[in-house]
Each structure stands twice: as C-alpha cells, then as structure tokens.
Amino acid sequence: MITVQNLTAGYGKLEILQDLSLSFAHGQFSAVLGPNGSGKSTLMKAIMGLNTVFGGAIALNGRELIGSATEAISALGIAYVPQRENIFDELTVRENLQLGMRRRPREQRASALQETLEIFPILGRRGSQRAGLLSGGEHQMLAIAIAWLGAPTLMLLDEPSAGLAPAVATDVFRSLQDLRGRGITLIVVEQNARRILRYCDYAFVLREGRLAFEGSAEACLQDEETIKGYLGVH
Amino acid sequence: MPPALLTTSLVNTLQIGSLYALMALGITLTFSVMKLPNFAHAEFVSAGAYAALIISLAGVLNPLLIMAAAFVIGALAALLSHLLVFKPLEQRQVSFYTLILASFAIGLILRYLLFLLADSFNLFDLRIAIPLRILFRQDSLILSNLFAWAVPTSLLLVFLLTLLLNRSPLGREMRALANNPSLARVIGIPVERVKNATWLIVGGLAGVAGALWGMQTAVNPLMGWAAIISVFAAAILGGLSSFSGTILGAYVVAFSENTIMLFLNYSFSLDLAYKPAIPFIIIIAVLLIRPQGFSALLRRGGDLKR
Amino acid sequence: MIHLDIGATVIAVMTLFGIYSLMSISLNLEYGVAGLPNFGQALFISIGAYTAGLTYTRLLPLLAGAEAIHPCGPTMGQALQLRSEIMAAQPVAGFFNLGATFLLAALIAGAVGFGVSYVTLRLKEEWFLALVLLVGGETVRILVRGADDLICSHNGISSIAQPFYFIGEPRSSALLFMLLTLALALLAYLYSQRLLHSPYGRMLKGLRENEAVTRGLGKGISLARAQIMLIGSVIAAIAGVLFALNTGFVNTNDYVVTLTLDVWVMVVLGGIGNNRGAVLGAAMIAILDRATQVAAIALNMGGSPIEFNYVRYIVYGIILLLMLRYRPQGLLPESRLTTRAHEMVKRLLAQAADAVPAATARAKPMQPTKLEAGAAPLLKLTHLRKDFGGLRALHDVSLTVPEGAIIGLIGPNGSGKSTLINLVAGAETITGGQVHFNGEDISGLSADAVFHKGILRGYQEPALYFKMTVLDNLLLPIPNQIGEKPWRAPLRRSWEAQESANAEAAMEALRQVQLLPHYDTLASDLSGGQMKLLEIARAMMGAPKLLLLDEPTAGVAPALAYEIFQHIARLRAEAGVTFLIVEHRLEILFDFVDYVYALHLGKLLAAGDAAAIAADATVREVYFGD
Known part of the structure; x- marks a missing residue:
C-alpha cells in the first residue's frame, strides 16, 4: 500500500533515516520498532510531509507523496496520530468526535459515531467532559477515535502506548486490532516491542536509520539479534 | 453618593460595558484563533461608525439597515487586513512583534483615511442621524430610544456570538483551531476558510459596535482608538482566551470607569480626569498578579484557550 | 510660486x-x-x-x-x-x-x-x-x-x-x-x-x-x-x-x-x-x-x-x-560580523599563517579511558521528584556522579531522563528531593545561578545562536567578561585584553573540533555534525565542572558519533570535566562510560558498569518489552 524507496530524511540538517527502503502491505497491522533515535518517528513524519526529506520516494498506491502538504496527504485517506497534542484538550469529548468527522459525508456521521462508541465504549460515558481531563488511556483512545472518524484507509500511530500502564496499553492495542478487523491498514511505531508483537501482524525493526529486520510478528519475537540490537551489545 | 447618581452610573456601566464586550470579544477571538493582538481592531470600530454615519446622512434611518452597513464595512476592513497583510506575513513566519507592528500600521492607515474622509466632507463629531426621543427622564437619568436600541442589541449580539462559538459547527472549528492548529489541519478543517470567517465576524461586530456607539455619542476618526485601551483591559481580564471572562471583564472595566470613578470623585473628590488611568491600572494589575485573568475561574468545555 | x-x-x-x-x-x-x-x-x-x-x-x-x-x-x-x-x-x-x-x-x-x-x-x-x-x-x-x-x-x-x-x-x-x-x-x-x-x-x-x-x-x-x-x-x-x-x-x-x-x-x-x-x-x-x-x-x-x-x-x-x-531586514541589513573578536582572530590567523604555514594541528583522537577508583561525588541527587500536573515524571531518584567520571543515563522514551537533566540545570522547578553539587545544596537555583556553580547543559536539538557567528557562539558563555557590563562596554581598552585572550582560547577550542576555518560563518550555515561539535566546544568555553549532555549524538552519522565521544573523553582527560550523558546509542556510550544509570517510568531501574547493564535482564525487558 505504501512503498518507501531509498528514503533519506530528518530534521533541519540532521539526516536520521539513511537510504531506507520498505513497504507496508494493504490491510495489515504493521509495527515499526527500534530503539530511540533509530528513525521510527522520522519515518512517520516523512510520510506525512512534516519534516525534511533529502532524497528518495514515498508512494501511496503508486502515487508520490513527497512534496505534498500535510493536509493534502491526510485528504488521501491517511490519518496520523502524533505522540502528543493529538486531541483538542480544551473541547469536550463529544466535540472532539464531531470534529473528527469533518471528512465524512453528513449521512454517514450518525452511524460512524455509533460505531466509534462501540469500539471505544469509554468515550460515550465521557461525552460532555473536557477532553483535557481524560486519563492517559482514554486520551489515547480519543486520539485514535478522532483519526478513525476521518474515514481513513491507512492510520499511522506514533507510540500510542507511551507512558501507559501495561494493562491500559493492552486495551489500546486491542482496539487497534479491532480497527484492523474493520478494514483499516495500520502502521504503529513502538518502542516496547514484545507487547505490540502479540497484536500486530508484521514488524520492521530500524537501527541507526536503516532497516535491521523485517518479518512476521512471530519471527520477530524469536529473533535474538533484534533483542541485542536494542541494547547495542553483541 | 446620591442614589440618582448611582443609578445613572450603573446605566452607563451597562451601556458602555455592553459595547466594550462587543469589541473585546473580537480582540479575544483574533488572539485565540489567529495568535495576534490586533490593535487595528480600534479602526474597524471607527470604520463601522463612519459607514453608519454616512448611510444615515444619506437618509437611511432604519437602525437595522444602519447596523448592517456598519457590519459590512467593518467585516470588509478586517478581511482585507487579513488577506493583504496578516496572511502573507504569517506565511513567511514572521516574528510576533512584526505582526503587532503590522496591526499598528493597518490601524494608522485606516484612521487617517477616515480623517481624510471626515475632512473632505466635514464629518467630524456628528451623531448618527436617527431622531432622538426621550423615553424616560428622572433627575440626571435620561433614557432615549437609542439607549433602548443599543443596549439590548449589543447584549443580543454578545449572546448570539457566544451561541455561535459554543454551539455551531463553525464555532467548534474556530475553537479547535485556537486549541490545536496542527491537529485542526490534519483532520481536514478548512483552516483558511475558518480564519476568513473569523475575521468577517470579528470585523463585522466591531463595525456594529461603532454604529451603536455613534448613535449614543458622536462619530470621529479617533473614537475607536480612544476606547482601545479599555477594550484591551477587558480582553486581558478574560485572559485573552476566555469568552465569558472577556464579557465579565468588559463590565468590570465599565463599572470601574463609571461607578467606581464617580464614587471616588464624589467621596474623595478625585478628579474625573484620572479616569483614563483606570484601564491602565487594571492591565498592569492583571498582568502582574493574575495573567490568566478570569479564564481559569470560568473554564468550561466551551472556553477558548491557547 | x-x-x-x-x-x-x-x-x-x-x-x-x-x-x-x-x-x-x-x-x-x-x-x-x-x-x-x-x-x-x-x-x-x-x-x-x-x-x-x-x-x-x-x-x-x-x-x-x-x-x-x-x-x-x-x-x-x-x-x-x-x-x-x-x-x-x-x-x-x-x-x-x-x-x-x-x-x-x-x-x-x-x-x-x-x-x-x-x-x-x-x-x-x-x-x-x-x-x-x-x-x-x-x-x-x-x-x-x-x-x-x-x-x-x-x-x-x-x-x-x-x-x-x-x-x-x-x-x-x-x-x-x-x-x-x-x-x-x-x-x-x-x-x-x-x-x-x-x-x-x-x-x-x-x-x-x-x-x-x-x-x-x-x-x-x-x-x-x-x-x-x-x-x-x-x-x-x-x-x-x-x-x-x-x-x-x-x-x-x-x-x-x-x-x-x-x-x-x-x-x-x-x-x-x-x-x-x-x-x-x-x-x-x-x-x-x-x-x-x-x-x-x-x-x-x-x-x-x-x-x-x-x-x-x-x-x-x-x-x-x-x-x-x-524587505523585513531593512535597507541596510544587520551585519553578522559585529564583535571586535573577529578582527582579533583574523589578525592572529594571519600571523599564524606567516609563522607556521598550514598549521592543521588536530586534537589527537582520545581512546576511552576509565575512571580511577575512589573519586569524590560531585553531583548527588537525593529522592529527586518531579510532577507535571497529576503526572509524576520522576519518582524519588537518587544517584551520584563522582568527580571526573563519565556517567551514562539511559532509558526508553518518557522515562524521565530529560526531566532529570532539566531539574539539575535549574530549567524546571523541583517538586521534591535535593540536588547537591560539590557538597552544596543547589536545589531550586535558577538556571544562571546553576551555571555559576559550574554546571552546564547541552540540548538534544542543537541550541546554538544560529544567527551569530561560530566565534561569537564560543565567546558568549565565557563568564566574568568585563565588557559585558554596559558601563564598561564602550570603554574598549578596559576589556580588549581580556577579549583577546578569550578569542585565543576560542580559537584553540575551534581548532580541536576542526571548526577554526569557519570562525566567521553563521552557525546556521554549518552542517548537522558541525553543529553538534560546536555545541560541545561552546559548552567547554563556560569552563564547567559538570557537563550535562542530552543525546549528543542524536541524528549524526555513526562515525561522527564516535568522534563526538572521543572529544568527550579528551575533555575529561585534559580539562577534568565530569559528564552526565543521556544517550540512546548504547553501543558507543558503553565504550566510554564509567557507570550507567537506567531509568524507567521515572524510577531508577538499574545501575552498574556498562557490562553489568548490558547483561541486566530488567533493562533488556524495558527496552524490548515485557
């Protein structure tokens, strides 16, 4: 679905991704793993046009994305959930959800909202609360719900489990699995590898801005080299 | 302080406070959504007042039509300022002070264009030509038909604006843009359209405030600028972010300028010439002691916050 | 008429x-x-x-x-x-x-x-x-x-x-x-x-x-x-x-x-x-x-x-x-070479070119050395705590940094490493606990006061003065400059000798990181790697006892990352500086550090030398998963 070819990207003058090539398959729940600084978030931001691309190509179903504005890229059906500031914290939960539906045709909105509350039942109970007052897990669910309401075909999530207690993180990953079941392609950046590998289908491991491993989640779990790669010891 | 004087000053507070609220809400809106303290706001008020004056001199005496003209001119001035000046500057990501300076420059140009207009057609210090009828008179308290028009209208507009902001899809998008601009872009809010709409509303309401003001006192090119400090004081009391805080702030400023000043004058024979110091004291005090103003106090789901 | x-x-x-x-x-x-x-x-x-x-x-x-x-x-x-x-x-x-x-x-x-x-x-x-x-x-x-x-x-x-x-x-x-x-x-x-x-x-x-x-x-x-x-x-x-x-x-x-x-x-x-x-x-x-x-x-x-x-x-x-x-810069834009030091360096460079042709002395690469045992503690944190609103970013962290050591601070994202640096540097207020430096309680001091105690910090993204020259970047942190007093500044004679000495010191620092030829370049015109080197050189001009570095190698090529750590080792050996380094490139860090603290969710998870940390099962778990 998304093909990245020889991508070199970073911030300002810093090149974080080095000549990276990989591709994400349609309908799959893929995880991008790797230690801090390995370029996971940089990859996401490069797809969304949010940082500097020095060279290479990123294609969505054959359509080149590099050079397009972020709004144009998200209008193609890619939803991006950044790690922070991913909700409107001064607005109510309900207003957040309504804003998320901006791209849906009017007649679909009621059913889409209904479906969202089925996936994230907790949000229904928090409807009139200010979103900034949600707990960490609820916050992430709301962010994911906003993104999903935009009717994307592909969702990119940047460390949705960061700072969450293990049980809550598991809830978040379960709801992502649910979304995959509803036909969404998912790409999730995670640092905590073992947890997400229980839920995702496929994994990419980055190191020093390059692809160190790719394969199914099971294969990744059994790969000792990957574990070592995290700590940088051999 | 004699009760009659108190009543008069309270009526003034209500009257001036409503006008301040109408103007200060515009300041708060532009600051929240556009991240810009817009000093040209004063001249949107004056431009609206002149539009109202001219159309009334041309024989249109229906207050609704007069206000509509003021709204259109104020809204146009604001939209043009945005499209010709602020938007290109924002795209170049200029510093905050450059934007403030640009707003001063726009205000300067508008103000002296109005001076030129007033000079050419001798339009200094005229009242909008709606015939004045006294509805109520007792001691120093005089209530005219214009008062009966202006106060409910400004209150109604403030109410409608609050409703628009808190209940309509456009208001929701404006608040979303104020709260998290990058997420607003990502989820497909048409940011430029929302900004244009914000400018139209802000400028239009400033224009109407000018018309209502001109019905009660007189129109001159400096009228907006003369009120801008009080209006900023009101907006700062609202923490430049809270809608309800700004409205409350407007009445607090008007109350201090009228009732409290009169009380100090009456009880301690403080010269009324010191009245302009009041908004200054309010601004300094708020910035030093409580820069968030009333905003944290009144924070609810519907408030604007940077 | x-x-x-x-x-x-x-x-x-x-x-x-x-x-x-x-x-x-x-x-x-x-x-x-x-x-x-x-x-x-x-x-x-x-x-x-x-x-x-x-x-x-x-x-x-x-x-x-x-x-x-x-x-x-x-x-x-x-x-x-x-x-x-x-x-x-x-x-x-x-x-x-x-x-x-x-x-x-x-x-x-x-x-x-x-x-x-x-x-x-x-x-x-x-x-x-x-x-x-x-x-x-x-x-x-x-x-x-x-x-x-x-x-x-x-x-x-x-x-x-x-x-x-x-x-x-x-x-x-x-x-x-x-x-x-x-x-x-x-x-x-x-x-x-x-x-x-x-x-x-x-x-x-x-x-x-x-x-x-x-x-x-x-x-x-x-x-x-x-x-x-x-x-x-x-x-x-x-x-x-x-x-x-x-x-x-x-x-x-x-x-x-x-x-x-x-x-x-x-x-x-x-x-x-x-x-x-x-x-x-x-x-x-x-x-x-x-x-x-x-x-x-x-x-x-x-x-x-x-x-x-x-x-x-x-x-x-x-x-x-x-x-x-x-034309926001005006008809006559600001000159980038304003301070006198540039003329001094230019003159010194010209003299040097006359005397010793092609003096391309480069600092000798310093191989990792290890700390001698028994060094006194320079920095001591006791039960350091930081809350952001209801969120506890740092839970009662206690650790010591011995004088002359290179200490690593590791942990996954959000583990509280940068918060710890900010607290020590006085950039954020402390919720609880104490910071002792050189035996003195420095908790709650402002950032400039902390600097004067001898602590200097670096930033994850190079925080240089991008609109100033490389030389001015180096000269600014030098403490006690006579010419920084507004009443002395116009009297050039009163500060010229000091400025000249400072400029020479800056030249030496630039020479060691091979930036001397760029002394009059704007910092924004440097490459990403050069910016990192300049930041370390600039920090050294502040003559710190303790240097806090936040990911000094983030975003640079592996070879340069190694070079940066060689400079760190050299500065420790030559200038006796103590380092506390947040770093994710563990394979390089582990070659240079004396001791490592690992943080996780704001708590101290493990401590030990590089080999011990690398073998630590809990550290592996938080990095790789539970």
Missing part, C-alpha cells in the same frame, strides 16, 4: 535628522539589538519634552535671578515674556537650564525605563512589555493633559526658546542648534556602535535569539534587558528635550502613538539591528517630513484643502507594511 529658502530648509532638515537619529538609535538598541519591543517610545520622548516644559517655566527664572511666574492661565503672557527676555539676555542661565533639563530628563526616563522593564520582563509573556509601554504612554499623555499645572493641559507651553536664541540672528542660532543636535546624535551613534561591538552587544544579541540558552549560559537576563532599556530611554528623553526646543512648544498632542510609529518606521526602513540603518531611516523620514510640509504649503496655495499630516501618516503606514512584507 512660493519662495523656498534653501539654507533654512537644509538647517531645518538637518536638525530634524539629528533628533530623529537619536530616537531611532534608541529604539534600535532596544528592539534591533536586544529584541525588546518598545511600543512606548513616545512616552520616553515625552518625558524629555515635559521636563523641558517644567524647567523652562520653573527653573529658568530662578537661575536668572527672577521670580517664576505661573505659566498657565491669566499670567501666561507675562511668563512667556519673561522666558524670552531671559533667553535673549542671559545665555549662561539658558545653558545651565539646558544642562539641568538633560540631566533631569535622563534621570526620570532612565528610572522609568529600567523600572518598567525590570518588572514587566519577568511577566509570563514577553510581549506584555509592548502592551504595558504602549498603554502606559497613552495613559501618561492623557493624565498630563488633564493635570492643569504641569504643562497647561490642552494648551501646552509655547515659546520655549532654543539655547542659542540670544544670538539674535535666527539663521546663526538655528545653525548652532543644528550643530548641537548633530553632535549629540553623533555621540549616541558612536556610543551605540561601541556597545554593539562589545561583549555586551554580543550578550544582547544572544538574549534576542534564545533566552533559555542564554540563561543556561549564566547570563542574568532580566538585568541586562533592563539596562539596555535604561540606555535607550535616556537617549529617547534627550531626543525629547531637543524635540521640544526645536518645535518651540510642549503639547501632549505631539506625543501620541503615531510618534512611536514614526520611530518604528525609521528603524524598520533603515535596518533592524544596524545603527547605520537606523540613522539612514532617520534621514529618510526627516527629508520626507520636510518634503511633505513643503508640498502641503505649496498645494494649499493652489487651493487644495487636503490636510497633509493625514497623507503623511497613510504613506508611513504603507511604507511600514511594504517593508515588513518585502
């Missing part, structure tokens, strides 16, 4: 030019150099003018041995007559009065400028200063107009003769007054040029560009800013005195916001941050002012009723907008 007196016009324009230059130099120091938005320039100019109004009506008669007559109301004519007589007959009294006016105006304006900015610049947002000065200026004006006795309220005080009135012949006295004005303007220009080229100017430019970093480099920024506001206010007040003497009367209507905007037009037109630009802007506005006046007279005679002041303001507004939009 009107008769145009060329001589008188030239004198008038030149006088105006002198006064305007003072105003624009003042604003350029405040805004252009130090980045302080003074939207109350009219206030400071008016302080000068009102002071003149007071002294010429109250003090002058006393100096001349006469009795002061109340200048307003029925005795106005009499008072005016008395003033003219004194100014015509007693030039000495006139000059004394002028001197007293300058002094008084400078004192009042300086106190107001210093006081207002010292208070206001501590406020939540910096632009509040702009608001306070703007509103303050307007309020003072309205109050002065209302206060009857001060300058006769609405009417103002007219007929304030200029000091050379006694000569009698108008042309000569105007010429002398012009010379006085130009001389004062020249003085202000030379003074501000000296400031700009001094270490004080460098510090102000640093403040303008990055406040947090400058604070972390030990500069007391509130004071520095209040000082430059004081200097600017004094110059503006002197301009105000001359302005009142030149127009001949003091009226509140002259000191409205439009005057402030006039001065802004001059600075924006000429070039922000460049004194020459400020003077050029002043010249252009002086000529434009006079030209519009002449045109107004000419056109009025032709029967056109248009008020030219209106057109003038409209034109100025348009000039301002066009400049901001199309």
Whole structure:
C-alpha cells in the first residue's frame, strides 16, 4: 500500500533515516520498532510531509507523496496520530468526535459515531467532559477515535502506548486490532516491542536509520539479534 | 453618593460595558484563533461608525439597515487586513512583534483615511442621524430610544456570538483551531476558510459596535482608538482566551470607569480626569498578579484557550 | 510660486535628522539589538519634552535671578515674556537650564525605563512589555493633559526658546542648534556602535535569539534587558528635550502613538539591528517630513484643502507594511560580523599563517579511558521528584556522579531522563528531593545561578545562536567578561585584553573540533555534525565542572558519533570535566562510560558498569518489552 524507496530524511540538517527502503502491505497491522533515535518517528513524519526529506520516494498506491502538504496527504485517506497534542484538550469529548468527522459525508456521521462508541465504549460515558481531563488511556483512545472518524484507509500511530500502564496499553492495542478487523491498514511505531508483537501482524525493526529486520510478528519475537540490537551489545 | 447618581452610573456601566464586550470579544477571538493582538481592531470600530454615519446622512434611518452597513464595512476592513497583510506575513513566519507592528500600521492607515474622509466632507463629531426621543427622564437619568436600541442589541449580539462559538459547527472549528492548529489541519478543517470567517465576524461586530456607539455619542476618526485601551483591559481580564471572562471583564472595566470613578470623585473628590488611568491600572494589575485573568475561574468545555 | 529658502530648509532638515537619529538609535538598541519591543517610545520622548516644559517655566527664572511666574492661565503672557527676555539676555542661565533639563530628563526616563522593564520582563509573556509601554504612554499623555499645572493641559507651553536664541540672528542660532543636535546624535551613534561591538552587544544579541540558552549560559537576563532599556530611554528623553526646543512648544498632542510609529518606521526602513540603518531611516523620514510640509504649503496655495499630516501618516503606514512584507531586514541589513573578536582572530590567523604555514594541528583522537577508583561525588541527587500536573515524571531518584567520571543515563522514551537533566540545570522547578553539587545544596537555583556553580547543559536539538557567528557562539558563555557590563562596554581598552585572550582560547577550542576555518560563518550555515561539535566546544568555553549532555549524538552519522565521544573523553582527560550523558546509542556510550544509570517510568531501574547493564535482564525487558 505504501512503498518507501531509498528514503533519506530528518530534521533541519540532521539526516536520521539513511537510504531506507520498505513497504507496508494493504490491510495489515504493521509495527515499526527500534530503539530511540533509530528513525521510527522520522519515518512517520516523512510520510506525512512534516519534516525534511533529502532524497528518495514515498508512494501511496503508486502515487508520490513527497512534496505534498500535510493536509493534502491526510485528504488521501491517511490519518496520523502524533505522540502528543493529538486531541483538542480544551473541547469536550463529544466535540472532539464531531470534529473528527469533518471528512465524512453528513449521512454517514450518525452511524460512524455509533460505531466509534462501540469500539471505544469509554468515550460515550465521557461525552460532555473536557477532553483535557481524560486519563492517559482514554486520551489515547480519543486520539485514535478522532483519526478513525476521518474515514481513513491507512492510520499511522506514533507510540500510542507511551507512558501507559501495561494493562491500559493492552486495551489500546486491542482496539487497534479491532480497527484492523474493520478494514483499516495500520502502521504503529513502538518502542516496547514484545507487547505490540502479540497484536500486530508484521514488524520492521530500524537501527541507526536503516532497516535491521523485517518479518512476521512471530519471527520477530524469536529473533535474538533484534533483542541485542536494542541494547547495542553483541 | 446620591442614589440618582448611582443609578445613572450603573446605566452607563451597562451601556458602555455592553459595547466594550462587543469589541473585546473580537480582540479575544483574533488572539485565540489567529495568535495576534490586533490593535487595528480600534479602526474597524471607527470604520463601522463612519459607514453608519454616512448611510444615515444619506437618509437611511432604519437602525437595522444602519447596523448592517456598519457590519459590512467593518467585516470588509478586517478581511482585507487579513488577506493583504496578516496572511502573507504569517506565511513567511514572521516574528510576533512584526505582526503587532503590522496591526499598528493597518490601524494608522485606516484612521487617517477616515480623517481624510471626515475632512473632505466635514464629518467630524456628528451623531448618527436617527431622531432622538426621550423615553424616560428622572433627575440626571435620561433614557432615549437609542439607549433602548443599543443596549439590548449589543447584549443580543454578545449572546448570539457566544451561541455561535459554543454551539455551531463553525464555532467548534474556530475553537479547535485556537486549541490545536496542527491537529485542526490534519483532520481536514478548512483552516483558511475558518480564519476568513473569523475575521468577517470579528470585523463585522466591531463595525456594529461603532454604529451603536455613534448613535449614543458622536462619530470621529479617533473614537475607536480612544476606547482601545479599555477594550484591551477587558480582553486581558478574560485572559485573552476566555469568552465569558472577556464579557465579565468588559463590565468590570465599565463599572470601574463609571461607578467606581464617580464614587471616588464624589467621596474623595478625585478628579474625573484620572479616569483614563483606570484601564491602565487594571492591565498592569492583571498582568502582574493574575495573567490568566478570569479564564481559569470560568473554564468550561466551551472556553477558548491557547 | 512660493519662495523656498534653501539654507533654512537644509538647517531645518538637518536638525530634524539629528533628533530623529537619536530616537531611532534608541529604539534600535532596544528592539534591533536586544529584541525588546518598545511600543512606548513616545512616552520616553515625552518625558524629555515635559521636563523641558517644567524647567523652562520653573527653573529658568530662578537661575536668572527672577521670580517664576505661573505659566498657565491669566499670567501666561507675562511668563512667556519673561522666558524670552531671559533667553535673549542671559545665555549662561539658558545653558545651565539646558544642562539641568538633560540631566533631569535622563534621570526620570532612565528610572522609568529600567523600572518598567525590570518588572514587566519577568511577566509570563514577553510581549506584555509592548502592551504595558504602549498603554502606559497613552495613559501618561492623557493624565498630563488633564493635570492643569504641569504643562497647561490642552494648551501646552509655547515659546520655549532654543539655547542659542540670544544670538539674535535666527539663521546663526538655528545653525548652532543644528550643530548641537548633530553632535549629540553623533555621540549616541558612536556610543551605540561601541556597545554593539562589545561583549555586551554580543550578550544582547544572544538574549534576542534564545533566552533559555542564554540563561543556561549564566547570563542574568532580566538585568541586562533592563539596562539596555535604561540606555535607550535616556537617549529617547534627550531626543525629547531637543524635540521640544526645536518645535518651540510642549503639547501632549505631539506625543501620541503615531510618534512611536514614526520611530518604528525609521528603524524598520533603515535596518533592524544596524545603527547605520537606523540613522539612514532617520534621514529618510526627516527629508520626507520636510518634503511633505513643503508640498502641503505649496498645494494649499493652489487651493487644495487636503490636510497633509493625514497623507503623511497613510504613506508611513504603507511604507511600514511594504517593508515588513518585502524587505523585513531593512535597507541596510544587520551585519553578522559585529564583535571586535573577529578582527582579533583574523589578525592572529594571519600571523599564524606567516609563522607556521598550514598549521592543521588536530586534537589527537582520545581512546576511552576509565575512571580511577575512589573519586569524590560531585553531583548527588537525593529522592529527586518531579510532577507535571497529576503526572509524576520522576519518582524519588537518587544517584551520584563522582568527580571526573563519565556517567551514562539511559532509558526508553518518557522515562524521565530529560526531566532529570532539566531539574539539575535549574530549567524546571523541583517538586521534591535535593540536588547537591560539590557538597552544596543547589536545589531550586535558577538556571544562571546553576551555571555559576559550574554546571552546564547541552540540548538534544542543537541550541546554538544560529544567527551569530561560530566565534561569537564560543565567546558568549565565557563568564566574568568585563565588557559585558554596559558601563564598561564602550570603554574598549578596559576589556580588549581580556577579549583577546578569550578569542585565543576560542580559537584553540575551534581548532580541536576542526571548526577554526569557519570562525566567521553563521552557525546556521554549518552542517548537522558541525553543529553538534560546536555545541560541545561552546559548552567547554563556560569552563564547567559538570557537563550535562542530552543525546549528543542524536541524528549524526555513526562515525561522527564516535568522534563526538572521543572529544568527550579528551575533555575529561585534559580539562577534568565530569559528564552526565543521556544517550540512546548504547553501543558507543558503553565504550566510554564509567557507570550507567537506567531509568524507567521515572524510577531508577538499574545501575552498574556498562557490562553489568548490558547483561541486566530488567533493562533488556524495558527496552524490548515485557
């Protein structure tokens, strides 16, 4: 679905991704793993046009994305959930959800909202609360719900489990699995590898801005080299 | 302080406070959504007042039509300022002070264009030509038909604006843009359209405030600028972010300028010439002691916050 | 056709030019150099003018041995007559009065400028200063107009003769007054040029560009800013005195916001941050002012009723907008090579090239060395805690950093590493626990105070002064610079020797990271790797005992990352610096560190030497998963 070819990207003058090539398959729940600084978030931001691309190509179903504005890229059906500031914290939960539906045709909105509350039942109970007052897990669910309401075909999530207690993180990953079941392609950046590998289908491991491993989640779990790669010891 | 004087000053507070609220809400809106303290706001008020004056001199005496003209001119001035000046500057990501300076420059140009207009057609210090009828008179308290028009209208507009902001899809998008601009872009809010709409509303309401003001006192090119400090004081009391805080702030400023000043004058024979110091004291005090103003106090789901 | 007196016009324009230059130099120091938005320039100019109004009506008669007559109301004519007589007959009294006016105006304006900015610049947002000065200026004006006795309220005080009135012949006295004005303007220009080229100017430019970093480099920024506001206010007040003497009367209507905007037009037109630009802007506005006046007279005679002041303001507004939009740097942009140190380095480099051709001495790569056992603790954290709202970012973390050690701090995202650095560096407030440095409790000290204790921090994304040269970046952090005091800065001799020594030290530091050939390059023009090296070199110029580094190798190629750590090892060996390093590139870090602390979810998870941490099962778990 998304093909990245020889991508070199970073911030300002810093090149974080080095000549990276990989591709994400349609309908799959893929995880991008790797230690801090390995370029996971940089990859996401490069797809969304949010940082500097020095060279290479990123294609969505054959359509080149590099050079397009972020709004144009998200209008193609890619939803991006950044790690922070991913909700409107001064607005109510309900207003957040309504804003998320901006791209849906009017007649679909009621059913889409209904479906969202089925996936994230907790949000229904928090409807009139200010979103900034949600707990960490609820916050992430709301962010994911906003993104999903935009009717994307592909969702990119940047460390949705960061700072969450293990049980809550598991809830978040379960709801992502649910979304995959509803036909969404998912790409999730995670640092905590073992947890997400229980839920995702496929994994990419980055190191020093390059692809160190790719394969199914099971294969990744059994790969000792990957574990070592995290700590940088051999 | 004699009760009659108190009543008069309270009526003034209500009257001036409503006008301040109408103007200060515009300041708060532009600051929240556009991240810009817009000093040209004063001249949107004056431009609206002149539009109202001219159309009334041309024989249109229906207050609704007069206000509509003021709204259109104020809204146009604001939209043009945005499209010709602020938007290109924002795209170049200029510093905050450059934007403030640009707003001063726009205000300067508008103000002296109005001076030129007033000079050419001798339009200094005229009242909008709606015939004045006294509805109520007792001691120093005089209530005219214009008062009966202006106060409910400004209150109604403030109410409608609050409703628009808190209940309509456009208001929701404006608040979303104020709260998290990058997420607003990502989820497909048409940011430029929302900004244009914000400018139209802000400028239009400033224009109407000018018309209502001109019905009660007189129109001159400096009228907006003369009120801008009080209006900023009101907006700062609202923490430049809270809608309800700004409205409350407007009445607090008007109350201090009228009732409290009169009380100090009456009880301690403080010269009324010191009245302009009041908004200054309010601004300094708020910035030093409580820069968030009333905003944290009144924070609810519907408030604007940077 | 009107008769145009060329001589008188030239004198008038030149006088105006002198006064305007003072105003624009003042604003350029405040805004252009130090980045302080003074939207109350009219206030400071008016302080000068009102002071003149007071002294010429109250003090002058006393100096001349006469009795002061109340200048307003029925005795106005009499008072005016008395003033003219004194100014015509007693030039000495006139000059004394002028001197007293300058002094008084400078004192009042300086106190107001210093006081207002010292208070206001501590406020939540910096632009509040702009608001306070703007509103303050307007309020003072309205109050002065209302206060009857001060300058006769609405009417103002007219007929304030200029000091050379006694000569009698108008042309000569105007010429002398012009010379006085130009001389004062020249003085202000030379003074501000000296400031700009001094270490004080460098510090102000640093403040303008990055406040947090400058604070972390030990500069007391509130004071520095209040000082430059004081200097600017004094110059503006002197301009105000001359302005009142030149127009001949003091009226509140002259000191409205439009005057402030006039001065802004001059600075924006000429070039922000460049004194020459400020003077050029002043010249252009002086000529434009006079030209519009002449045109107004000419056109009025032709029967056109248009008020030219209106057109003038409209034109100025348009000039301002066009400049901001199309040429924001002004007609004469700011020079990047301002401080004297560049000339010194250039000279030294030339000498070196003569003496030892191609001296490309490069620091010898330093291989990892290890700490000797038994070093005393330099930094000690006890139960350090930090809450953000309801979120606990750091839970009771206790650790020690021995003197001379290289200590690694690792942990996944959000584990609290950067928070820990921020707490030690004084960039954030501590919720609980203590930080001891060298046996002294430094918890709760501000960032600049922490610097002076000997702690310096780096940033994850290079936080350089990108609009300053490599050399200025290195020189700024040096503590105790004589030339950073505003009263010493203009006296070049007092700081030149120190600056020269500092420049040599900076050259040595640059040579070691191979940046010497780039000493006069803007930091923004360096490559990403060079920026990282420059940041470490800059930190070293602050002569820290402890250097806190936050991911020094983030975003650089592996080979360079290794080189950066070699520099760290060298600095430890040569300068005895202790390091606490947050790093994700564990394979490099582990080669160099003496000891590693691992954080997870704000708690200390493990501690040990590199081999122990690498083998630690819990560390593996948090990095890879549970």
